[in-house]
Amino acid sequence: MDYFLKLFLSGTAKGSIYALIALGYTMVYGIVQLINFAHGEVYMIGGFVALxxxxxxxxxGLPVPLVLLLSIIASVIFSSAFGFTIERLAYKPLRSKTRLSALISAIGISIVLQNFVLLAQTEKYLSFPSYLPELPFLLPVREYINSTQLIILATTSVIMVALTLLIKFTRMGKSMRATAQDKHMAQLVGVNINQVISVTFVIGSALAAVGGVLICSYMGQINYYIGFIAGIKAFVAAVLGGIGSIPGAVLGSFILGWTESLGTGYISSDYEDAYAFIILILILIIKPDGILGKNQKQKV
Amino acid sequence: MSDVAAPILDIHNLSMVFGGLRAIDDVSIHIKSGEICALIGPNGAGKTTIFNCITGVYKPTKGSIAIEHGERGSERIEGLKPNIINKKGLARTFQNIRLFSNMTVLENVMIGRHNSLKAGIFKAIMRDRATREEEQRVIDESHDILKKMRLDMFINETARNLPYGAQRRLEIARALATDPFLLLLDEPVAGMNPQETKELEETINLIRDREKVTILLIEHDMSLVMNVSERIYVLDYGRLIAEGTPTDIKGNPEVIKAYLGE
Amino acid sequence: MTRKLVIKEVLASLVSMLWFSVLLFPFMVMKVNVASGVAQIRFRWAAMPVIAIAAFVLSFLWRRALIWNEHRGDKLSTSSPFALARAFIQKALSKKPVRRTSLLVLLALVAVYPYALGMYHTNIMITALIYVILALGLNIVVGLGGLLNLGYAAFFAFGAYTYGLLWKYAGPAFVSAGINTGWIFWIALPLAGIIAVIFGILLSLPVLRLRGDYLAIITLAFGEIVRMVLQNSSAVTGGATGISLIPRPWLFNLRLPPRQAATYIYYIVLILVIFTIFVVRRIEDSRVGRALEAMREDEIACEAMGIDLVRNKLATFALGAFWAGIAGVVLAAQTTYINPDSFTLWESIMVLMAIVIGGTGSIPGAIGGALILKLLPEYFRPLAQYRMLIYGIAMIIIIIFKPDGLIPRNRKKYTFVEKVAQDGKAEVQA
Known part of the structure; x- marks a missing residue:
């Protein structure tokens, strides 16, 4: 039971980081129906900028809390700018083309960003300093949950609530929902869809950046390749929950985190990365719309 | 056309629900062999949804669709895949033209003849005499179909470059190429000028008389519907509100109400 | 271009210059190094003007290109040097003697290649030709079937491991029976194709009804799982260390020195390439190919015409898998060593890039793309480390500005020919 609880809590922490990345995936997919393959790379960029x-x-010689704050801010700003630029350069010109061409372009961007960081920085794994403070009140239970995990969980929860409020109650949120439903119609009623799409990429990238900083502090290392596998897993989480659905992405992320944690703990750690893929295959075969996704009928 | 009165397509208590929306509500339609039958109704009445249920694009929520084979009994087809339903002899056209627009007119019709051919991958690689002859046969047959639809002058044109009316006719030709006994036409004259409409009217009659194909059509052009069809079903908000000959329908107060409002 | 427009363009380029200078600053100018837990930053100010100038020029060109791309519309430019060259070549090749002679010259050139250039270049060419087979095979799936398969390397792996495992487990039996182990290659070659096809069908059957982008991701998942299984079943596959000392194919009972063995493999792979081209062309120009063409254009209409989409998609997947399996055997024979690292997702993506850059659906495109991708880094060593970056950029530019690729597909269309209908059922139409 003890062992289970430990695994469950570390799965929760993992899940909440997947959620930060999966939200970006799901928002972008909801609005432009694109699997933004490069989203994981934006998250990697976030980590690097913070470093x-x-x-x-x-x-x-600035004090550590200030350094932490500044690096998170910088990471959010730069990742958002990258997200914005990627959309303008590689996706916008393909908006009227087939989904597969945009997907190929996204794969291209992913390769470009990985190799850009590899060439401009390094191919080595760099150790990532832990700026996150040690919370004293957690000392008695730190076998189960350490302060990094708690901070991750808390940050994710706050961001999730903020995002939900933004989408439910602001004008931009309304425009986003309208664009997701029917781009053409939204345009007719005066929604500036270019702006909406840009904002979506910026928000998604900002969330990914926060995820990048948190997970790098958690893992204690970073290299140019970390974005790929994290991106794929976040995508799996988004599909699992029902792509396009924000609560779905969060739910899917937690399920994925728990599965991975329990799977490596009880079955085999050799296949840590395979669990995500197995879940993906099963969900797509059994219920391609995901747990909370809406069933979409093709129009004839 | 020995047994004109017997239905060949029997739709019984069909319902189709999308989410909370009841797009078709308990509709029964019986198409008789050799007739030209029309399905009319205001926009959004559920006409195309019925076509989609018949041709297997949607799986109906309730009810049955069956092909009647006379003494040999009937065959339920609801929920089967579109290609299977087509093989059973039901062919359709689409409201918003869906041609293979980068292929030639000939190739479009050849696709319709796909199932009259057998060559698989191995035959394709070997390309033996039988396969070559089969390909030649399908080209000739397609040419004949195009001639009947008066499209043979466009035969080597890319479908996308055809005039609008010709594109609609090509869709019919392609559907005919699958050797159907029942042809479902979804707004065949939409967007056509009166001259083209007149021509298509003749074509529809010709298909029924010469090719012995039964026709069910959806159309908003009332003059065409009244001229060409023998029986009419009227649909409103997913329900059947009237059924009868063109004269019956013209005088039906329910129909007038549905079209003109209260 | 008017003066006002020029000023506007220059201003826009200046804005981009500023934007990219800031955006890329932390990566291009600052360089991080972590020593004993502390990140140290080194500033490379020399990079600053380079970024600025490059951003200015590229952004100017990029916007011009986008405008050109938008206004080019449907009317294909017939006056561009590319189009002119293409038209010239097409016209020349439409004459039978010209076509025949150039084909013979090409054949003669590739036939004497190993003798003219030696073993080093022959080995490079073998690797490139293995990629040509892969690209042609994936081209059936992506180009003809319109299905994006990101797990293609898995089928490549099935082929290589068929040979490797056959050698590992049946090799001793061959040796003790006194049969030359070089024969194993010839057993493995068809067997690998068949095994790849079986796996192709088994893996794709449950997922073929999925939409295009989901299908791409699920094939990616399959590919990665296959690799992980190969990596973790050490008892059977040798795990991460793989299988080594795989025999090269031998000609009857001759034991060939390495140089001649390379030449021999070269001819085998060359014959396989020609065989692949032959088969793909035949399929493309047949009832099956026609149905695939229609399926790519409009699935719903295609199904309404009685065509079984699942069956067609399955056929393309299986055919694609077949060639990957074959290519895998040749790879194992050439390198005599295989391990799971040769079959990562990036391998699948490389093959995909070859097709996209060459021209989706186009046979010469797939060949050209594969050769470019594999040969360029070998002969431009200084550029080798930039190759993935360059390919990625090339892929994005091609998909935006020239989605048909460098050598676009020129489909043989069926046309009706009056009177001569006895023999001329179809003729080439530009």
Whole structure:
């Protein structure tokens, strides 16, 4: 039972990070029906910016909490800018083309970003300094949940609530929902869909950046390749929950986190990355619309 | 056409629900062999949804669709896949033209003849005499069909480059190429000028008289419907509100109400 | 271009210059290195002007290109040098003697290749030709079937491992029976094709009804799972270390020195390439190929015409898998060593890039794409480390500006020919 609880809690922490990335996936898919293959790369970029900017301020001798804050801010800004630029460069010109051409373009972007970071920085794994504070009140239970995990969980929850509020109650949120339902109609009633799509990419990328900083602190290392596998897993989580659905992405992420954690704990750790793929295959065969997804009928 | 009165397509208590929306509500339609029958109704009445249920695009929520074979009994087809239903002799056209627009007119019709051919992958690789002859046969047959539809002058044109009316006729030709006994036409004259409409009217009669194909059509053009069809079903909000000969329908107060409002 | 427009364009380029200078600053100018837990930053100011100038020029060109792309519309430009060259070549090749002579010259060139250039170049060419087979095979799936398969490397792996495992487990029996182990290759070759087809059918059957982008991702998942299984079943497959000392194919009972063995494999792979081209062309120009063409254009209409989509998709998947299996055997024979690292997702993506860059659906495109992708880094060594970056960029540019690829598909259309209908059922139409 003890062992189970431990696995369950680490799965929860993992799940909440997947959720941060999966939200970006699901939002972009909901609005432009594109599997944004490069989303994982944006998250990797977020981690790197935090490492670089944080390192710079740290050498200047700023206090650690300030360094943490500044590096998160920088990481969010840069990742959002990358997300915005990617959409403008590689996806916008293909908006009227088939889904597969946009997907191929996304794969291209993914390759370009990985190799850009590889060439401009390094191919090695770099250790990532833990800026996150140690919370004293967690000391008695730290066998089960450490402060990094708790911070991750708390951050994710806050962001999720904020995102839900944004989409439910703001004007931009309304425009986003309208665009997701019917791009053409939304345009007719005066929604600036270019703006909506850009904002979607920016928000998604910002969330990914937060995820990047958190998970790099959690794992303690980073390299140019971490985005790929995390991106795929987040995508699996989004599909599992029902792509396009925000609560779905969160639910799917937790299920994936728990499955991975329990799977590696009880079955075999050799296949840690395979669980996500197996879930993906099963869900797509059994219920392609996901747990909370809407059944979409093709129009004839 | 020995047994004109017996239905060949029997739709019984058909319902189709999307989410909470009842697109078709308990509709029964009986198509008799050799007739031209029309399905009319205001926009959104559920006409195309009925076509989609018949041709297997949708699986109906309730009810049955059956092909009647006379003494040999009947065959339920609801929920089967579209290609299977087509093989059973039901062919359709689409409201918004769905041609293979980058293929030639000939190729479009050849696709319709696909199932009259047998060559599989191995035959294709071997390309033996029988396969070559089979391909030649299908080209000739397709040519004949195009001639009947007066499209043979476009035969080597790319489908996308055809005039609008010709594209609609090509859709019919392609459907005919599958050797159906029942042809479902979804707004065959939409967007056509009066001259083209007149021509298509003749074509529809010709298909029924010469090719012995029964026809069920959806149409908004009332003059065509009244001229060409022998029986009419009227649909409103997914329900059948009237059924009868063109004269019956013209005078039916329910129909007038449905079209003109209260 | 008017003066006002020029100013507008220059201003826009300046904005992009600023944008990219800031965006790329942390990566291009700052370089991080972590020593004993502390990140140290080194500034490379020299990169700054390079980014700025490159961003200015590229953004200017990019916007011009986008405008050109939008206004080019349906009317195909017939005056561009590319189009002119293409038209010239097409016209020349439409004459039978010209076509025949150029084909013979090409055949003669590839036939003397190993003798003219030696073993080093022959080995490089073998690798490239293995990719040509892969590209032609994947082209059946992507180009003809319109299905994106991101797990193609798995079928490549099935082929290579068929040979490897056959050698590992049946090799000793061959040796003790006194049969030359070089024969195993010839057993493995068809067997690998068959096994790949069986797996292709088994894996794709449950997922073929899925939409295009989901199908792409699920094939990716299959590919990765296959690789992980190969990696973790050490007892059977040798795990991460793989299988080594796989015999090269031998000609009857001759034991060939490496140089001649390479030449021999070269001819085998060359014959396989020609065989592949022959088969793909035949399929493309047949009832099956026609149905695939229709399926790619409009699935719903295709199904309404009585065509079984699942069956057609299955056929394309199985055919694609077949060639990957064959290519895998040749790979194992050439390198004499296989391990799961040769069959990652990036391998699948490389083959996909070859097709997209060459021209989706186009046979010469797939060949050209595969040769470019494999040969360029070999002969431009200094560029080798940039190759993935360059390919990625090339793929994006092609998909935006020239979605048909460098050598677009030129489909043989069926046409009706009056009177001569006895023999001329179809003729080439530009």
């Amino acid at each position: 670089i900017v944080g390192g710079f301020f740290f050498t200047l």
